[in-house]
Amino acid sequence: MNPGDDNFEIEVAGGKAKVQRHSISEQMIFRVIFLVKIPPLVLTHATRENGNRFWTSIPKGRQSEAEEIGKLIAEHFKPKQ
């Protein structure tokens, strides 16, 4: 990840969303603010028992959104060709 990318935008269904990256107790979280009337979403990367990584919301309960938005955030940080 680029250290300077603490605020960026992603394209989601229905328009753009603003993403803010924060570090809390050395844990990386992302706060996503939607332009439509959807409450802000906070998400982080977690590890399953089998070692696989997945995106999850903080607090839990918005798993499908976290997985969808998490992919877009990961895409944002992919090295550009």
Add this chain to the structure above:
Amino acid sequence: MCFYNGQKVTHAEFIRLKQLEKKVANFDFLIHQLQIGFDYGLNAVLKPNDEKNDFDIVQMEWGFIPSYLRTREDVNKMRHGYKDASGKFHPPITTLNAVCEELLKPGKIYKEAAVKRRCLVLSTGFYEWRHIFPLNKKTGLPLKTANKIPYFITVKDRGYFFMAGIWQSWTDRSTGEYVETFAIVTTTANKLMEQVHNSKMRMPTILNEDLAYEWMFGDLDEKRILEIAATQYPTQEMQACTIAKDFREIIDPAKEFEYEDLPALEFNF
């Protein structure tokens, strides 16, 4: 082995995520850039402890709920207006702001809170509308319909500042829901806010650090409560810029936006 959102995670990962939840809960509400009063949402408020020697930063609902309201339904009726059984419409009553001149008037809902439960509302800036009345091209007289221009107002060189508030706890008698609610105290507009909020000539009571401390922790008599509540923050220490009319819907609501032919604010006092 524990579960988190239906995903099998280790015990250690579960604890990490739960700890993160607690930290985010404390952190999340401090970074809202825009609070819209009529959403009646949660805001960051500095609330003194019972001993009046320390404070907590807590979330409270903006929109003071009087103790005589019994249920959420009653609250919604007060806030949005309603028709009674005879079809008569009762207009909404707004309790987002408490007018400083009326804080201690007998019979007002804010009196007990102003005496016993004063707090500070954290703000990074606030929004207000300036009413510009264009001139009729034929008559040269001002039109009746105003062109409303939004402004973002901040305190110079301050990342955040304090507004005087009063708070009250409230319990829904039917569901047991408990909330703490608050109103922001307002005073007469200073020279800057007279120009920006020119329809009502009011502004929030912004307190410097000494007055903020006194407002929250002081053992104040009624005269002093009214004096602090009427504090007019110095014009020279505030600034205002125009922002987009759709600021409620855009990513950066405080971003400066210029309007052509808009008369400039007068800053020389």
